Amino acid sequence: MGESLPSGAQHHSDALRKPVKTLRVKMALLGSSGVGKSSLAIRFSKDQFSSTSPTVGCAYFTRMVHLSDVTFRFEIWDTAGQEKYHSITPLYYRGAHAVLLVYDISKRETFVRAQVWLKELEKQYIAGSTVIWLVGNKADLDTDRQVSTREGQSLANERGLFFMETSALSGDQVSELLLAIAHRVNECIGEQQGGLSEWQEPTLVDLRHPGRFNPFGYCCKVGP
Amino acid sequence: MERANHQEGEAQGVRICDPPSESNPPADTLATSLSLLGNHMFPDPVERLGSTTVSRDDPANSSDVTAEEPSVDAEPPSNQLMKLETEDTETSESQPVVSAQPADRGTEDAAADNDQNDSGEFVVAMLAKAKLEEQGIGVKGRSSPLLEAGTQESPTFTSHRDEDVTADSWRQHRKHVFVLSEAGKPIYSRYGSEEALSSTMGVMMALVSFVQSSDNIIRSVYSEEHTVVFLQKGPLVLVCVSSSRQSEQQLRGELMYVYYQIISMLTQASISRIFEHKKNYDLRRLLAGSEKILDGLLNLVDSDPSFLLAAVHCLPLASSLRDSLSQILQKAITPNLVFSILIAKNQLLTIVQEKTVIEDTRLEPADVHLLLNLIGASSAFQAGEIWTPICLPLFNPDCYFYAYISYLDPPDCTVCLLLLSTDKEAFYAVAECKRKIEEAMETQNSLSLIAKAQSYSVSQVGVSDLRHFMYKPFDVPDNYRQLTQFTSPEMEAPYGSEEEKMRLLDLYRYMHSRIHSTSRPLKLIYHVAERETLLAWVTSKFELYTCFSPLVTKACAITAITKLLRWIKKEEDRLFIRYPPKYSTTPNPSKSSRGGKSDQQDSTDNGFLSLL
Numbered sequence: 001m002g003e004s005l006p007s008g009a010q011h012h013s014d015a016l017r018k019p020v021k022t023l024r025v026k027m028a029l030l031g032s033s034g035v036g037k038s039s040l041a042i043r044f045s046k047d048q049f050s051s052t053s054p055t056v057g058c059a060y061f062t063r064m065v066h067l068s069d070v071t072f073r074f075e076i077w078d079t080a081g082q083e084k085y086h087s088i089t090p091l092y093y094r095g096a097h098a099v100l101l102v103y104d105i106s107k108r109e110t111f112v113r114a115q116v117w118l119k120e121l122e123k124q125y126i127a128g129s130t131v132i133w134l135v136g137n138k139a140d141l142d143t144d145r146q147v148s149t150r151e152g153q154s155l156a157n158e159r160g161l162f163f164m165e166t167s168a169l170s171g172d173q174v175s176e177l178l179l180a181i182a183h184r185v186n187e188c189i190g191e192q193q194g195g196l197s198e199w200q201e202p203t204l205v206d207l208r209h210p211g212r213f214n215p216f217g218y219c220c221k222v223g224p
Numbered sequence: 225m226e227r228a229n230h231q232e233g234e235a236q237g238v239r240i241c242d243p244p245s246e247s248n249p250p251a252d253t254l255a256t257s258l259s260l261l262g263n264h265m266f267p268d269p270v271e272r273l274g275s276t277t278v279s280r281d282d283p284a285n286s287s288d289v290t291a292e293e294p295s296v297d298a299e300p301p302s303n304q305l306m307k308l309e310t311e312d313t314e315t316s317e318s319q320p321v322v323s324a325q326p327a328d329r330g331t332e333d334a335a336a337d338n339d340q341n342d343s344g345e346f347v348v349a350m351l352a353k354a355k356l357e358e359q360g361i362g363v364k365g366r367s368s369p370l371l372e373a374g375t376q377e378s379p380t381f382t383s384h385r386d387e388d389v390t391a392d393s394w395r396q397h398r399k400h401v402f403v404l405s406e407a408g409k410p411i412y413s414r415y416g417s418e419e420a421l422s423s424t425m426g427v428m429m430a431l432v433s434f435v436q437s438s439d440n441i442i443r444s445v446y447s448e449e450h451t452v453v454f455l456q457k458g459p460l461v462l463v464c465v466s467s468s469r470q471s472e473q474q475l476r477g478e479l480m481y482v483y484y485q486i487i488s489m490l491t492q493a494s495i496s497r498i499f500e501h502k503k504n505y506d507l508r509r510l511l512a513g514s515e516k517i518l519d520g521l522l523n524l525v526d527s528d529p530s531f532l533l534a535a536v537h538c539l540p541l542a543s544s545l546r547d548s549l550s551q552i553l554q555k556a557i558t559p560n561l562v563f564s565i566l567i568a569k570n571q572l573l574t575i576v577q578e579k580t581v582i583e584d585t586r587l588e589p590a591d592v593h594l595l596l597n598l599i600g601a602s603s604a605f606q607a608g609e610i611w612t613p614i615c616l617p618l619f620n621p622d623c624y625f626y627a628y629i630s631y632l633d634p635p636d637c638t639v640c641l642l643l644l645s646t647d648k649e650a651f652y653a654v655a656e657c658k659r660k661i662e663e664a665m666e667t668q669n670s671l672s673l674i675a676k677a678q679s680y681s682v683s684q685v686g687v688s689d690l691r692h693f694m695y696k697p698f699d700v701p702d703n704y705r706q707l708t709q710f711t712s713p714e715m716e717a718p719y720g721s722e723e724e725k726m727r728l729l730d731l732y733r734y735m736h737s738r739i740h741s742t743s744r745p746l747k748l749i750y751h752v753a754e755r756e757t758l759l760a761w762v763t764s765k766f767e768l769y770t771c772f773s774p775l776v777t778k779a780c781a782i783t784a785i786t787k788l789l790r791w792i793k794k795e796e797d798r799l800f801i802r803y804p805p806k807y808s809t810t811p812n813p814s815k816s817s818r819g820g821k822s823d824q825q826d827s828t829d830n831g832f833l834s835l836l
Contacts (some may be wrong), residue, residue: 033513042607053604054513057612057627060651078608082513084490088613091648 022064022071023196025185028093030117031102032110033081036137039168040102041078044178049169055080058092065182070190072182073199094124097189097196098131098181103152105136105165106144111152118159129195131184136165139172385515389416389424400465401482401522404429407504411460411511412482414522418508428463432456444472455479458492459499460507468730471737474532478525481590484617485521488594489514492621520601521594529729532736533767535696535710536589538572541677543797548668550574550805556660558645558653561809562625563587565642568674570600572801573639575707579806588618589708595627599640605629606637609658611651614644628654632662633671682713685791687784691756692719692728693770695792697800711792711799718755728756732769735760739767750778759785 029037038052038059045061061076077092079085093099101117103110114134121132134156136147149165156163162184166173189195387394394416402421403412408429410418418425432454435442445452453475455462462479470478487495490510498505511518525531541549553564553576562581566573577587598614599605613624628643628651641661643654665671682692696710719728731753739746739762751758757772759781770788772781792799 038604038607045608050607052607053516053602055610056598056602056604056629057610057614059604059608059610060655061608080513080612082510084510084512084514085612088648092611 020066020069020071022073022199023190024199025072025074025098025182025196026077026096027074027098027100027181028077028079028096029100029102030079030089030093030114030121031081031100032104032107032113033083035081035102035104035107035110036168037081037100037102038078040100040135040137040166040174041076043168043171043174044074044076047171047175049171054082057085057088063178065178067182067186070186072185072196074178074182090124093121096130097185098133100133100135100181101161102135102137103147104138104141105147105152106138106141108146111136111147115155118161128188131162131181131188132160133162133164133177133181135177136163137168139165139167140169384415384519385417387416389420398466398468399522399526400463401479402428402463402465403482403486404461404463405499405503405505405507406459406461409504409506411507412486412515412518414519428454429461432461451475453479455483457483458496460486460495468733470733471741473740473742474733474737477534478522478531481521481525481531481593482518484590485518485594485597486511487617487621488591488598488615489517491615491624492617493623517598517601521597524593524597524600527726527729529694529712529732530589530593530710532729532733533694533696533710534589535708536572536592537712538574538709538799538801539568539677540680540711540795540798541573541674543802545670545673545677546574546801549665549670549674550576552661552664552668552670554805554807555664556657557807557809558650558657559809560645560647560650561643561654561657561807562646563642563644564657564807565592565595565644567596567599567640567642568677569638570596571679572596573674573677574801574805576805576807578810579808580810582806585619587616587707591616591618592707595642599629599642605640606631606634609655611654613648616644624648626650626654628658630658632665639671639674679714681716684713685788687787687791689773689776689780690784690788691771691773692716693768693788694732695769695788696767698765698767706804707801709800728771731756731758731771735769750781757781761785 029041031037033054038055039049041059041061042048042050042052045063055078057080059078061078063074063076065072065074077096079089079092099121101114101121103114105111118132121130125132134152136149136152152165153163155161162180164173164177164180166177168174185196397415399414401412401414402410402425404410404425406429408426410422410425412418413421413425431445432442441456442454444454449467451464451466451470451472453464453466453472455464455476457480460483462483464475464479466475468475495507498507498510528537530537549566553566553574556564562578564576566575572592575587575592594617595614604610608630610627610629612627612629614627615621615624625644625646626648628641628645630641631637632639632641641658643657645654682690692713692715694710694712696708698708715725715728719725731751735749735751735758738749739760747762749758749760751760752774754774756774757776758770759772760767760769762768768785768789770781770785772784776784796802
């Protein structure tokens with residue numbers, strides 16, 4: 001079945017059958033407060049939607065993505081959009097392999113804000129080490145749209161970003177986005193020497209409870 | 225502050241203190257002009273503008289006071305020496321009327337007098353412009369809060385941001401809290417949006433600066449229905465407008481909590497830095513998204529006695545289970561980890577502390593309250609693992625810790641793990657500690673054991689007539705540096721409803737204010753209220769508040785307390801975290817101890833200068 005975004009159970013059996021190399025991909029979500037970063041992150045990790053409170057600091061999620069030849073363990077850093085956390089946000093996105101600049105298509109100022117984030121990112125950006133996506137979220141609010149798809153696409157083209165519109169509410173284009181990111185990361189960074197580090201199963205359990213060892217006991221608690 | 229100094233018959237007044245010296249504030253001109261302001265700000269149903277004499281017979285209050293026993297003649301239940309102060313009915317703390325501090329007219333000079341009048345007029349003119357008659361805070365007449373308080377409002381966790389601030393319902397809130405900057409910019413209001421209240425807050429700032437201009441500090445304004453308490457902390461001014469009849473001291477304590485919660489998010493150092501650079505900075509930019517946390521705090525302050533007692537309530541747990549949980553936390557460590565805290569149902573299960581850090585300083589209950597509120601007030605922690613900077617203001621107001629917060633039982637989200645590190649890069653290492661903890665708890669089946677833990681019923685004490693109590697033991701030499709804790713049973717019938725709970729808490733607050741009165745502290749109060757009898761007792765070893773059925777006799781109550789103390793002694797291993805365990809994670813002592821160099825560095829790194 002080639003590449004997939006497995007649900008929990010499926011993933012276990014797949015991976016058990018064919019243990020492929022698992023690489024860690026650090027992904028950060030940036031953008032204004034209330035554009036749906038956390039909702040996207042929860043979609044990515046659990047494929048659920050729940051309206052969330054403003055994020056405090058940063059929330060961390062994981063998600064396994066299988067491509068044909070490699071498995072990625074996405075470590076998703078969902079940053080808080082509130083201004084009080086801006087000065088510490090670099091702590092969370094530093095060294096990220098993928099960055100999502102998220103805006104709300106029904107709020108123009110969030111689109112403007114995303115461009116400010118882009119400038120900020122470009123200061124630290126090392127070409128070839130990060131793939132940046134511009135993500136117009138809340139595509140379900142098409143009737144209140146303030147930023148056209150074309151506008152988003154042309155900004156992305158201009159600045160060399162990838163672009164997609166999603167709806168965390170309906171789940172529309174969310175898994176497509178994650179798969180697309182995985183492919184891009186694989187193409188752009190995966191090939192490089194030392195681009196991605198391998199994910200090691202924690203060995204702690206093995207030492208303490210040899211009889212109860214379950215290699216997937218951990219990841220199924222943090223993600224699907 | 226002295227009760228005896230209060231001039232009878234002055235209905236309105238302002239309490240002012242002069243911190244550097246006890247020199248007296250200018251006499252009645254100031255008091256009078258401010259009481260005029262008071263009237264403008266808090267229009268009363270009865271027009272009393274300018275009148276300084278009003279009958280202060282409050283039937284509810286006086287009946288309440290006369291019901292109180294002037295002395296307790298029974299023997300104290302233990303051999304502890306108990307100093308009993310009798311109370312006279314004339315000096316009830318619950319009297320709503322407090323006047324200005326008496327001034328020595330002799331020191332007043334004519335020039336200052338003129339100044340006062342001028343600025344007084346200016347402020348009055350400003351008030352007129354601000355049309356405060358429409359926006360002020362007023363409440364229709366109410367009787368004694370001890371009988372009625374809390375019936376209007378139960379603590380809910382809904383946002384009141386959209387409220388119409390000109391509506392009567394807005395004025396009738398029991399307790400308003402405002403935060404503003406020294407430039408008079410609104411920062412936070414408990415009810416209603418800050419924008420709509422900017423003129424009201426402007427007036428508050430005018431009051432503050434008016435008093436400040438004569439090298440004084442405004443502390444409180446009393447009107448018949450309201451107590452207005454001011455607290456200035458650095459560039460922030462906090463104001464509480466309360467009809468709850470709590471003591472000024474208690475209200476100021478609550479404002480301190482609000483201040484600390486703001487500090488816990490921004491640090492004191494960055495707040496001062498921001499306002500040093502830009503006096504009229506709009507701090508709401510930085511607090512955006514955190515209003516819920518402040519709202520939650522204020523609801524908790526109203527409904528949870530932990531804040532009043534400045535002590536932490538831990539979930540009763542068999543000591544073997546608590547010990548095993550502590551051991552789990554003790555084993556899952558990584559360098560620079562400072563505190564490991566396990567919380568269930570918003571109460572403390574156990575806390576493990578870094579050895580050298582805790583030798584340096586103790587963890588204050590207020591810091592734990594702020595952490596518990598942060599976790600309880602936001603559902604943000606229910607998704608993913610959180611890594612966030614957080615400041616413990618009483619530990620060190622200028623530095624951040626990094627907190628790892630994660631629920632251990634999704635999707636129920638009742639058991640929460642909180643790991644505090646001084647190293648902002650330590651996320652992965654700390655997250656690994658959580659995996660170890662999770663694994664060990666699974667092995668020991670801890671989660672299902674925790675789920676069974678619950679608060680206890682007062683009936684377990686086996687003392688009839690005893691309806692509720694709060695017991696707070698003090699530090700004794702062998703457990704010095706231990707977190708101050710208290711224990712209290714579930715509030716059960718007749719205190720099952722929110723209204724009744726609040727009424728009992730108000731009674732406790734009243735008892736507490738009498739015990740801790742700055743002018744006349746008491747050791748023991750036996751208070752016959754309308755629907756219950758309360759006994760509060762403070763010794764060198766504990767502070768105790770008890771509530772009995774109304775028909776209890778004094779002798780019965782004393783016997784009951786003896787039994788209660790015996791029961792607590794027997795159960796203390798279950799009711800308290802007896803010996804908070806420690807671990808050692810400091811590879812380099814300077815790294816995690818308070819005010820260490822690396823900490824200071826952190827706070828600079830994370831300052832908000834870049835935003836200006």
